[in-house]
Amino acid sequence: MLDIELNDQMWEVNTALTVYLQEHQFPGEKEVFLFFSYSLYALPGIALIAFLFCDNKMGALLYVCLIQTIFAENQILKNIYRQARPYFIESAIQPYECNKEFGKPSGHAMSSSAMYFLLPLIIFPAILSDKSNHKYLRVIVIAIVTMWTFMTGFSRVFMGVHSFGQILLGWVYSAYSIFIYMRYFHNPITHYIKQCLQPGSFGVSSNVVQAVGLFALLWTGLSILLFEFNNKVLGEEDEVDDWLDALYQKCANQKTHYKFNSPQVLHNISFSLSLYIWLPFSFILGVKLSKGIYNENQFSVYYKLLTFSQKVSRVLIFILLISTLIPIILSQFENSYGYAFGKILPLSFLLGLHITYIYSKLLNYFKLTVEGDFIQMSSQLVSAPEGYKASELGQINF
DSSP: OHHHHHHHHHHHHHHHHHHHHHHSOOTTHHHHHHHHHHHGGGHHHHHHHHHHHSSOHHHHHHHHHHHHHHHHHHHHHHHHHOOOOHHHHOTTOOOSSOOOSOOSSOHHHHHHHHHHHHIIIIIOGGGGSSOGGGHHHHHHHHHHHHHHHHHHHHHHHHTTSOOHHHHHHHHHHHHHHHHHIIIIIHHHHHHHHHHHTSTTOOOSOHHHHHHHHHHHHHHHHHHHHHHHHHHHTSOOHHHHHHHHHHHHHHOTTOOOOOOTTOTTSHHHHHHHHGGGGHHHHHHHHHHHHHOOBOOTTOHHHHHTTSOHHHHHHHHHHHHHHHHTTHHHHHOOOSSHHHHIIIIIHHHHHHHHHIIIIIHHHHHHHTTOOOTTOTTBOOSSSOOOSSOOOGGGTSSOOO
């Protein structure tokens, strides 16, 4: 309600401040804000390093799945709010980055706050533990994460691509998502998957896979409904053309003059990117298909026993495996449905399977599996083909 009530006032204040900041820059100010704006892209790399070299492999994968879910949530919200970015409609504001989808709520605000706060919560939980020897480190980490989140959001205002309201709303939605997940879902999901990957267990239940798949299908259906609603009911092509004219005229490197139906802009691209929700499904499907095991806290011990060439080989196999997705990444589509179902959905689906199922199979084939790998393939210690019985879990019922 506050967002609706104060939207116009915040927009006016934001316009005045952005124009002032852009017209009164000190040397290097732009580079500082660009650094904070782009810094969040390093965090998936940290998760990847944790997955390849640390014990908490499942935490790293759950982190990536949750971030993708929050990102997909942001894209659905953009197609609900349908608010322009400041530089689309304010002639005095210049963009330092030419984002092309709707602006509300801010994707950077939602994703960066989730990435920064969930990194220690999920991947490095010992940092925020209650142990006395981590007291000062915990305070320092919280302070850095809070400051970095604020600077990332403020950088988007300076760059002319978001308003205060869009940033604040992104933080609010992110806080809701983080709280609900950590309060109600993280521990049960972690416990369940760990139990399913114990030697002699029954593996992930088919009912769980079907439930996650049904959720992804319903999410996709909602995305399609919002997309079609924007196209046929709220499709004000003249207004949108004005926004896209501003993009073409203000962005020095923009060579393509997009139109209302171009799949790379506004409601079209938000619809496509919302299908990143399929990554969590492919993750859980890969866990089920693998029938492998996971002995956490053993990897670092046994990894030291590998030779240097074996360690390099494990990384090269992963890189080569992920590189097989490059043709999909580089594919081009002139239709929004083609872009969504020919690029984003298969990319999300295959990425999850590559990291969980196929990578584990390749490591086993080349005899590079290490005790404590997320999914360790073994002819002697494997999970059975069907799902772990709910009654045997003790702590959780799916």
